[in-house]
Amino acid sequence: xxxxxxxxxxxxxxxxxxxxxxxxxxxxxxxxxxxxxxxxxxxxxxxxxxxxxxxxxxxxxxxxxxxxxxxxxxxxxxxxxxxxxxxxxxxxxxxxxxxxxxxxxxxxxxxxxxxxxxxxxxxxxxxxxxxxxxxxxxxxxxxxxxxxxxxxxxxxxxxxxxxxxxxxxxxxxxxxxxxxxxxxxxxxxxxxxxxxxxxxx
Amino acid sequence: xxxxxxxxxxxxxxxxxxxxxxxxxxxxxxxxxxxxxxxxxxxxxxxxxxxxxxxxxxxxxxxxxxxxxxxxxxxxxxxxxxxxxxxxxxxxxxxxxxxxxxxxxxxxxxxxxxxxxxxxxxxxxxxxxxxxxxxxxxxxxxxxxxxxxxxxxxxxxxxxxxxxxxxxxxxxxxxxxxxxxxxxxxxxxxxxxxxxxxxxxxxxxxxxxxxxxxxxxxxxxxxxxxxxxxxxxxxxxxxxxxxxxxxxxxxxxxxxxxxxxxxxxxxxxxxxxxxxxxxxxxxxxxxxxxxxxxxxxxxxxxxxxxxxxxxxxxxxxxxxxxxxxxxxxxxxxxxxxxxxxxxxxxxxxxxxxxxxxxxxxxxxxxxxxxxxxxxxxxxxxxxxxxxxxxxxxxxxxxxxxxxxxxxxxxxxxxxxxxxxxxxxxxxxxxxxxxxxxxxxxxxxxxxxxxxxxxxxxxxxxxxxxxxxxxxxxxxxxxxxxxxxxxxxxxxxxxxxxxxxxxxxxxxxxxxxxxxxxxxxxxxxxxxxxxxxxxxxxxxxxxxxxxxxxxxxxxxxxxxxxxx
Numbered sequence: 001x002x003x004x005x006x007x008x009x010x011x012x013x014x015x016x017x018x019x020x021x022x023x024x025x026x027x028x029x030x031x032x033x034x035x036x037x038x039x040x041x042x043x044x045x046x047x048x049x050x051x052x053x054x055x056x057x058x059x060x061x062x063x064x065x066x067x068x069x070x071x072x073x074x075x076x077x078x079x080x081x082x083x084x085x086x087x088x089x090x091x092x093x094x095x096x097x098x099x100x101x102x103x104x105x106x107x108x109x110x111x112x113x114x115x116x117x118x119x120x121x122x123x124x125x126x127x128x129x130x131x132x133x134x135x136x137x138x139x140x141x142x143x144x145x146x147x148x149x150x151x152x153x154x155x156x157x158x159x160x161x162x163x164x165x166x167x168x169x170x171x172x173x174x175x176x177x178x179x180x181x182x183x184x185x186x187x188x189x190x191x192x193x194x195x196x197x198x199x200x201x
Numbered sequence: 202x203x204x205x206x207x208x209x210x211x212x213x214x215x216x217x218x219x220x221x222x223x224x225x226x227x228x229x230x231x232x233x234x235x236x237x238x239x240x241x242x243x244x245x246x247x248x249x250x251x252x253x254x255x256x257x258x259x260x261x262x263x264x265x266x267x268x269x270x271x272x273x274x275x276x277x278x279x280x281x282x283x284x285x286x287x288x289x290x291x292x293x294x295x296x297x298x299x300x301x302x303x304x305x306x307x308x309x310x311x312x313x314x315x316x317x318x319x320x321x322x323x324x325x326x327x328x329x330x331x332x333x334x335x336x337x338x339x340x341x342x343x344x345x346x347x348x349x350x351x352x353x354x355x356x357x358x359x360x361x362x363x364x365x366x367x368x369x370x371x372x373x374x375x376x377x378x379x380x381x382x383x384x385x386x387x388x389x390x391x392x393x394x395x396x397x398x399x400x401x402x403x404x405x406x407x408x409x410x411x412x413x414x415x416x417x418x419x420x421x422x423x424x425x426x427x428x429x430x431x432x433x434x435x436x437x438x439x440x441x442x443x444x445x446x447x448x449x450x451x452x453x454x455x456x457x458x459x460x461x462x463x464x465x466x467x468x469x470x471x472x473x474x475x476x477x478x479x480x481x482x483x484x485x486x487x488x489x490x491x492x493x494x495x496x497x498x499x500x501x502x503x504x505x506x507x508x509x510x511x512x513x514x515x516x517x518x519x520x521x522x523x524x525x526x527x528x529x530x531x532x533x534x535x536x537x538x539x540x541x542x543x544x545x546x547x548x549x550x551x552x553x554x555x556x557x558x559x560x561x562x563x564x565x566x567x568x569x570x571x572x573x574x575x576x577x578x579x580x581x582x583x584x585x586x587x588x589x590x591x592x593x594x595x596x597x598x599x600x601x602x603x604x605x606x607x608x609x610x611x612x613x614x615x616x617x618x619x620x621x622x623x624x625x626x627x628x629x630x631x632x633x634x635x636x637x638x639x640x641x642x643x644x645x646x647x648x649x650x651x652x653x654x655x656x657x658x659x660x661x662x663x664x665x666x667x668x669x670x671x672x673x674x675x676x677x678x679x680x681x682x683x684x685x686x687x688x689x690x691x692x693x694x695x696x697x698x699x700x701x702x703x704x705x706x707x708x709x710x711x712x713x714x715x716x717x718x719x720x721x722x723x724x725x726x727x728x729x730x731x732x733x734x735x736x737x738x739x740x741x742x743x744x745x746x747x748x749x750x751x752x753x754x755x756x757x758x759x760x761x762x763x764x
Contacts, residue, residue, distance in 0.1 A: 023330070026324060032327050076329040076349060079383040087300060166272035171382070 010039060011065045011085045012161045015054045016171050018077040026075050036069055037062040040093070042157030046170060047180060051079065053170075056158045058083075066154060084170040091161040096121070097143070097194050098129050099149035100175045109149060116142045125151060135159075207336035207367040211300070214343035216243050219373065220271050222262060222627055223247070224255040228275025229315060233367040243714055243721050247336045247627060247656060250648040252279050253619035254284020254595050257646070259297050261584060261624030264607045265632070266418065268349050269296040269623065276303045276317030280323065285614060288326040288471040292611025293441060294414060296355035298346050299323070305365040306334060319361045329354030336369035341376045348379050353386025354505040363656030373590070380425040385704045386504060390529065392522030397517045398500045399533045403431065405498075407542045409472035410436040411486075413455065414610070415479015415523050415605035416445030424527035425478065426450065427459070432537040434476070435546055437465040440608040442479070444600030449579070454546055455555070457751065458486040460592040463743045464550035467753040469494060470546070476500045479523045482512045482613070492750035502526055553756060555743050556596055563736040566665040566711050567588060570597040571634065573663070576719045582607065586618040586642030588669035592741045594637045616645030619662065624651060626658040633661070641690055642667040650702040652726040661698075662730040663720050667737045668692050675740045699730035710734045717738060 017023045024043060028164035031038050037059035046053040060066055065083055092181055101109055109128065113120055136159065143151070155177045163169055205213065213236060224247045227235045238246055249255040252274040270290075274283050280301040290297045304313045320332045320430040320605055330347050331342045339362070346358040382599035399704030402408050416425055429436050429452045435444040438456045442580065446453055457469050466488075469475065480486070482501070487493045489749060490512055498561035500517040501509050511517040519526055548661045558567045570593050573581070579599055586592040591608055600606050607625055609617040622636035643664050653660050665671075674688040696706035707718045709732065722729040 022320065022324070025321070029325055064510070067507065067511060070509075076381060076384045076506055088242070 009059060009061045009069075011058045011060045011070060011083055012089070012091065012159065013056045013058055013072070013180060014064065014082045014084055014161065014169055015056065015072055015078050016080040017052050017054055017075075018079065019045070019050050019052045020077055023077045025058075026070070026077060026086065030071055030075065034067070034126050035062060036068050037132060038083055040156070042158035042160050045111065048171065051171060057159050080169070082173050084163060084169065088159050088164045089160050092129065092133055093136065093159045095102075095139050095155045096129055096131050096155050097151050097154065098127050098153040099146050100126060100152055105149060109146070112142070112145050118142060145174065203373045204370050204441075205373045206233065206237070206370045207339055207362065208234040208372070209240065209512070210336060210339045210373050211343065211367070211619050212237055212241045212244060212338050212375065213363070214375075215271060216241055218343065218347045219268070220244060221397075222248055222274050223271045224262070224624065225273030226250075226252050226275070226279060227256055228279050228621050230276035230304060231273065231279075231367070233364060234273070234302065235762075238707065242622070243256075247652065249620070250651055252282035252648065253285050253616070253647050254623075254649045254652075255281045256290065256297070256299060257614075257617050257620035258624030258627070258652075258761050259299070260290045260617075261607055261621030262628045263290075263295045263297055263624075263694060264417075264621070264629045265457045265582065265625035267296075267604070267606055268628075269298055269347055271298050271300070273300045273710075274302075275315065275746055276301060276319065276364075277317045279315075280317055280319040282559050284322060284326065285612075287323055287359060289609050289614045289617060290357040291328070293609065294355050294418060295357070296351040296659070297357040298343075298350050299327075299357055300358045300705050301361050302307070302363050302367065303363045305333075306363045307365075320359065322358040326357070327359045330359035331364055333360060333362045333693075336366050336371040337374075337645075339366070340374060341379075343564075344379050345381060348381070349384060349461040352720065353388075354415075354503075366751060367575075369468055379632055381533045383559070387506070387520050388503070388504065388522035388525055390519045394517060394519045395526060395529050396533065398502070398519050400529050401500055401517055402530065403534050404478065404539075405472075405474035407471060407545075408432070408434045408476065408539065408593070409468055409474070410434050410476045410478060411439065411469065411480060412436060412438075412442045412445045412478045413439040413480025414441035414445070418443060419479055419504070419523040421479070421524040421527060422446070422603050424524055425528070428451045428527050428531045432534050433543065434537075435468065435539070436541055437461075437468060439480050439483065439610075440595055440607070443595055444605045445603045446478070447601040448599040454550070457472065459488075459745045459747070460596070460741050461486070461745075462550070462555040462596075463553040463756055464546055464555065465563060465752050466499060466743070466745065466754045468546045468552075470699050470752045471748070472497050474498045477504070477699035478502045478527070479504075481505075481508045487513065488751040488753070489748055492752070494751075508619045521596045545690050546665075548618070548645040557648050557754070558597065559762065561736070562712075564710065564715070564733065565599050565738075565739050566593045566667075566733070566735045567663065568712060569663065569733055569735070570594055570637065572715050573719055574598040576716065576723065577633060581605075581635050584608065584618045584622040584625060584634065584636045586637075586639050587615045588639045588642065588673075589667075589675065589739075589741050590637050590639045590665040593665070606709065614637070615642035617642075619643065619646050619660070620649050620652075620659045622654050622662075623656065623658050626660050627656060633658075635661045635663055638662060638664045639671060640664055640668060640692055640695070641670045643695070647698065650699060650704055650728075650730075659726060660728050663726065664695055664730065664732050666695065667735050667739070669737055671739075672741070674738070678738070678740070678748070695730060695732040705729045707731045708734070
């Protein structure tokens, strides 16, 4: 396990993508075709309208991560890709698990949950739902402890990550005038204020 | 305010993008579009006989001119028939825009008549694709598609438009600018990397340039020649790179790979600095990757960053447009003569000749292609299918222009030759175009003979007819113990087929008839098919067996020399 709670072969890659239909299929299709293994994938809106953020945990043993990043960049709808693996970052995943319990052992499970700062979000006669947020290491440890009671159902959101500190890995909101000029001279850009009529929404 | 329907907008945009020719086939979903075609006399529609050929013709058009080729098909089977042609274009990076109709928006996803998830199907074989759901998005989509198809590393872009979007009336606005924040190809090479590349080249004892298809797309032949000449660096090319460096230039040493020249393969194995320019270190060119010249320093210049280090570890990557990068390197390297290194390659070439056409009694394809080279003074544009005839066409014709050889190198699509030749001929009506075909591949697209007549395209068709799937037979002979399975094909009389379409045909069975037939075909003003009955079991040499290293190149065996 690395300092980020992920095994060394795992890489965390964040892709900022256009929020358009089919984007997820393009990313997933790329991974399938090139034989890159995905451990987890989480997708949702980003801070900017029109951009989504995909966090991928990639099995680095299946492909050099440099190739993964470059191939992602080739997708027109992918705006920015960052490999966060060697960054100081916060990584979290949310897990819900339904655990079998009896009147006798319920307290024992609650005690374990407390130790892990997991929440009991539902309780029934013979089972309860635990909600835990954390990095992979913490989640794996809790899972190991709960296994003997019987995990009836499990769902994981996949890891999401963000670099620590003032730096961001998202698309820069303000572009320098110089870069804008270059793009404009090559006919690649409209002014920042202009809205884009995208084709497929 | 100008109101137009989706079809008119599409055609207006094609016109504004400079499209003069569209290769297509009508059908239900694109009827509104065909209805509008007569309103746009600037755009010539070529009616193909199978949609696959529409894509190949657009591809041939693009390769012959460097412009974006455009093809058009209806929904469902029309779109799926385009797929082979789109994939062919994708693997060889040709600029193409493929347009398909689809069922009306309300029927999408309902498995209606002739519905296919066309964009789902073409997604992994296009540079980008679009499903256009509003008529007001058509103009921007076409603008983006042409920009994406033709810039950076070119490639096919597919636009899928539901029928009712083609009928919808909206205001037409021509977008002056494009904003693609996720697409900014880098054309300017990194200065530090350019300096390192120049340093490696300057200090090399045995530098070797391997140039590829990128020279064609980058229009960089002059820049490549200038670089090679300044430091006297020998140049070999990939198969698709043939003609990128003039083959009659004294620094040209042919092409490398599975059926490349023996000396080219040995030079690639012996060089101390390998400079890959506009190429992608493909397996057919490099042989077994792990054994490709492990001591060489690899300099890789390409516009696609994802090609750097994909197959081989690269010491010095330069990502950029070859046309911009090469002069910058040329400027800073010192002149050189590389005499010992050049004589080393020349000695190997002398001791191991790869391109001698043997004196034979029988009619062999090598003789035909060499004769064609001599008769046409090396000026013809050649298209090929895939297989033995393709390799011989690469070996025995010598090309000085990057657009002269048009062949499906990456995907290896049989049946590419005839439609590609028609596309090239329509692009260049005055050019002499020869489609060199295999007898098997020709039968995959021969229905396009009709288009030669429709379009008065004077394509000359030369079939290397050995009544075998020649390359497959060669592999079965060499690697499967002569176990010939499903390779002997019953042939029709190709002359009669040609004549049925109204095309002049010549049958050639002896060596003596070759030159007169070529002369007759060249003199005739119109398409001609020559059915060359060639020796059945001639093999292509030299050969690097699949999975072997370049240094394991096998030359023609003794027993085949004496026939």
